[in-house]
Amino acid sequence: MKVDYATKIPNNVNLAEDRQLTRALESWQPKYLAWWNQLGPKDFANNEVFLRTAIDVGQEGWAHFDYVTMPEYRWGIFLAEPKPDRRISFGEHIGQPVWNEVPGEYRFDLRRLIAVQGDTEPASVEQQRHLGKTAPSLYDLRNLFQVNVEEGRHLWAMVYLLHRYFGKDGREEADALLERHSGDPDRPRLLGAFNEPTPDWLSFYLFTYFTDRDGKFQLHALTESAFDPLARTTQFMLKEEAHHMFVGATGVARVIQRTAELMKKYDTDDIRQYGGINLSIIQKYLNFHYSITLDLFGGDTSSNAANYYASGLKGRFHESERKDDHRLLGSTYQAEAIIDGNIGTIEVPTITALNQILQDDFIADCQNGVDRWNRILSESGIHTKLYLPHRGFNRQVGIFADYHVTPDGNICTKDEWELRKSEWLPTIDDRSFVSSLMVPVREPGKMASWLAPPASGIANRPIDFVYVKL
Ligand SMILES: [Fe+2]
Numbered sequence: 001m002k003v004d005y006a007t008k009i010p011n012n013v014n015l016a017e018d019r020q021l022t023r024a025l026e027s028w029q030p031k032y033l034a035w036w037n038q039l040g041p042k043d044f045a046n047n048e049v050f051l052r053t054a055i056d057v058g059q060e061g062w063a064h065f066d067y068v069t070m071p072e073y074r075w076g077i078f079l080a081e082p083k084p085d086r087r088i089s090f091g092e093h094i095g096q097p098v099w100n101e102v103p104g105e106y107r108f109d110l111r112r113l114i115a116v117q118g119d120t121e122p123a124s125v126e127q128q129r130h131l132g133k134t135a136p137s138l139y140d141l142r143n144l145f146q147v148n149v150e151e152g153r154h155l156w157a158m159v160y161l162l163h164r165y166f167g168k169d170g171r172e173e174a175d176a177l178l179e180r181h182s183g184d185p186d187r188p189r190l191l192g193a194f195n196e197p198t199p200d201w202l203s204f205y206l207f208t209y210f211t212d213r214d215g216k217f218q219l220h221a222l223t224e225s226a227f228d229p230l231a232r233t234t235q236f237m238l239k240e241e242a243h244h245m246f247v248g249a250t251g252v253a254r255v256i257q258r259t260a261e262l263m264k265k266y267d268t269d270d271i272r273q274y275g276g277i278n279l280s281i282i283q284k285y286l287n288f289h290y291s292i293t294l295d296l297f298g299g300d301t302s303s304n305a306a307n308y309y310a311s312g313l314k315g316r317f318h319e320s321e322r323k324d325d326h327r328l329l330g331s332t333y334q335a336e337a338i339i340d341g342n343i344g345t346i347e348v349p350t351i352t353a354l355n356q357i358l359q360d361d362f363i364a365d366c367q368n369g370v371d372r373w374n375r376i377l378s379e380s381g382i383h384t385k386l387y388l389p390h391r392g393f394n395r396q397v398g399i400f401a402d403y404h405v406t407p408d409g410n411i412c413t414k415d416e417w418e419l420r421k422s423e424w425l426p427t428i429d430d431r432s433f434v435s436s437l438m439v440p441v442r443e444p445g446k447m448a449s450w451l452a453p454p455a456s457g458i459a460n461r462p463i464d465f466v467y468v469k470l
């Protein structure tokens with residue numbers, strides 16, 4: 001399935017054959033570009049960046065790397081190849097052929113799912129728009145821009161579905177995706193974490209590690225959808241998403257590597273005066289990004305999630321590989337609950353706990369990265385360990401929202417929370433210290449004081465390659 005680049009909107013969906021749809025998307029395109037120019041990466045519009053672009057959707061060699069200025073990036077519509085005779089793999093329609101059009105009874109729910117996913121994509125571009133100014137290296141600057149253009153492309157992916165399958169409602173929804181803005185008091189983005197600023201690069205790495213990983217799990221759940229165009233779109237998005245999480249995982253690892261080096265060299269935990277970031281500050285940033293990302297999974301028990309599952313709209317992570325009836329009738333799950341003021345579990349119908357189950361899978365995946373980061377510390381002879389706080393810590397959504405939970409999982413009073421939260425979450429001083437380190441480094445191959453170099457460059461280029469021409 002080669003991508004057609006001869007058209008105004010690159011695509012592998014035979015857009016040229018549908019004149020009405022082409023016209024609709026071509027009239028959305030200038031609005032998108034206006035949004036990019038206004039709220040996408042600040043400055044750098046005229047700089048050439050070494051970026052990858054999709055040329056194919058197959059397993060091998062889908063990406064092409066070259067210099068391009070960001071406004072000239074060819075955002076397009078790429079769906080993974082259809083699986084022949086694909087059948088619905090869960091819910092009440094299990095075993096039936098997948099849908100290539102939207103069933104009337106699921107129109108509202110599907111549009112909502114697509115709009116919520118679509119809303120997160122431009123949101124993160126908006127959140128990250130000032131980071132170019134303070135990039136710790138050209139390599140990192142390029143990675144930031146790669147993430148940004150691909151989030152823009154993910155918006156295109158969702159807008160295609162809205163335009164192609166949802167008529168006038170879908171076109172209005174697509175326009176609204178450009179009208180809400182991250183942190184806008186009047187028209188904010190739909191989900192909390194996407195209205196928080198990403199003011200510095202430590203936040204950026206933790207955002208791409210945790211919040212893009214929420215994206216991974218949401219997209220995985222949608223790749224199982226009975227609505228085949230959604231399944232195929234999200235499959236290809238996941239290929240791009242992997243790089244975003246790589247940026248986060250290796251970014252945090254490089255910060256820790258540098259921290260460990262400075263701790264050893266100066267034989268102290270407090271390395272701020274040597275231009276490094278203390279492990280205690282990294283832990284607080286981790287606590288913040290992890291907890292606000294957990295909120296993205298929605299209510300711990302949810303009738304919406306149950307309906308999406310029963311209808312076949314949104315499955316579980318790796319649904320097809322699970323060994324059960326894929327309908328979850330009569331199945332139960334031990335869900336987190338607050339019982340007499342203590343954290344415990346209660347038995348609930350599994351189908352109502354799907355948000356929490358997706359969150360379980362997410363947490364296990366997050367832990368892998370934390371283990372790798374801790375290996376860097378132990379290999380440097382440092383005994384401090386980073387950890388994921390308890391899932392109830394600092395939550396605004398779900399059963400823990402009405403409680404104050406410490407990182408080690410105890411419910412505490414509001415007074416104790418207020419007294420101790422500066423130990424657990426970044427303080428104004430922590431943030432201003434981190435921000436003081438954010439000075440741009442633009443000489444090829446050089447890194448900021450607080451960051452180790454990456455293990456290798458991008459697409460077999462050396463680390464000192466000119467990833468962005470300034
Ligand atoms: Fe995305």
Ligand SMILES: [Fe+2]
Nearest residue numbers: 212215241244
């Ligand atoms: Fe992403």
